[in-house]
Amino acid sequence: GGARLLRFRGCLNATSGVVLSGMESGETMAQALKAAQEAGIAEADPSGDLRGFDAAVKLVALAVALGGGEWPTLRLADVAISGIEHLRTEDVTTAKARGHKLRLVATAAMEAYGARVDAVVRVEELLPGDPLYGLEGADTAVMLE
Secondary structure, rough: OOOOOOEEEEEOHHHHHHHHHHHHHOOHHHHHHHHHHHHHOOOOOHHHHHHHHHHHHHHHHHHHHHHHOOOOOOHHHEEEEEEOOOHHHHHHHHHHHHOOOEOOOOOOOOOOOOOEEEEEEEEEEOOOOOOOOOOOOOOOEEEEE
């Protein structure tokens, strides 16, 4: 067999990326969200995006697709979800002042092949060396590890 996928992570939700990019510029979450809605990126009810639920749904779908039937089944109920809804502009700008970025990151990982899948959606402070660091606004990406 070839290389086996044990872990993948990504920024899977465009709305949260746009909102956090706006907040890096000093906008409030409400202002950044309004701009995202006017641009047609955010839905009228963005709660699923902000609370991390949309990213969790995509994470589960990716685990099925990328696992190729070899990963144990991951269910939405198995994902530990926290979103960006609690963040303040100063949280985001403070990270930016350190040269970092706050982003909503979804991760699925197995300790060993065939083990239980740990799945998490949460805000992470990304450093410049992180492959996800370069994402701006509505950009989404998945890194296979």
